[in-house]
Amino acid sequence: MHCTFFLSIVTAALAGVAGHVQQRIRSGAVKARGVNLGSWLVTEHFMMPQSPIYQNVSADLQPLGEYVVTTALGRAVADPLFKAHRSSWITENDIKEIASFGLNTVRVPVGWWIYEDPNDSDWQAYSPGGIQYLDALINDWALKYNVAVLVGMHGAKGSQNGEGHSAPQLPGESHFTDDADNVYTTMQSAKFIMSRYQSSVAFLGLEMLNEPTITPGRVYNIDRTKLIIYYTNLYSKLRAICSSCIIMLSPLLNEQYESFGNQWANVLPTGSNNWIDWHKYLIWGFENWSMKDIINTGTQWIANDITLWQSRRSAPIFVGEWSLAAAEGILGELKNGTNLNTYANRALAAMKEAKAGWTYWSWKVNATDWRSYGWNMQALLRAGVIDLKNA
Structure with a gap:
């Protein structure tokens, strides 16, 4: 009796492994088609301005990221607020709904502080406990609903871009x-994630860093050479942990174009499980474009750039972030349902060119104005604006 029960458990487990979409994405049999779980384990004020987290934080500090917000509140106040947010922002029902629309992947931003290193104390500036929610996602919900999970290092210690979504000090x-300890600590967090989940059926892989940026005119920027050294050193450590997991590299944010391919395509060894992450928004730098130009010229430009890269290089492109959000000047034109549907169809057609696939930014926001609508894939899918039948 006990033997029969044990065999049934093993058989069920093996069936789950064999049938999970994660393996087919890794093998290249299917592309990732998914959505980001933004503002969950790394909060972003613009996506959840009505959250109780910000009620007692001055307006000038609210957009500056988790470190600033937590410091302003103090851990005693912040911890229960972040716990309530993490418990409710993304739940099993969200993953169920994501899967019901035919999406097969979620990309999950995390910060270096998700690893609560017992030999370090710097992470204690942030509210703890995020790892339990990532555990539930990867080992329960995503397994149950056949969704692959790609984890992204959204916040490096010391910050890789100075933006609020990296929670800079x-x-x-x-x-x-600037500091070897920043690099070491971030690498330790990445290794922790890979080690913790490398045998989990739903775990697709890890992005080593999100949107590293060198901003012209800033006094304090990251160093390009040191960034590449970080990537190469971390890659070898991660690949030693998991030989088949996806490992993804993000070029500098302003170099995510085919014309910079020679600088980034060969940082990692050639391999189908080594992806390049591009983020493609038709917002910043497109403020003076008309809606017609965004729909026709903008989306085609993205498609052409991806296609040219794929024709010249073996490293698969993954568009980790894109959306239907638009610059302020054309928001009014987006209220025209025909424009919005056409934009969605053209953008999806462009994303199809990415060899590895894509994830939309983001699943949900808690604001309802037109500035926020394009960031809210849940609302766009429910309204039928985004139609994935031909994606």
């Missing part, structure tokens, strides 16, 4: 590569 400044 000094907003507007990037000190990730």
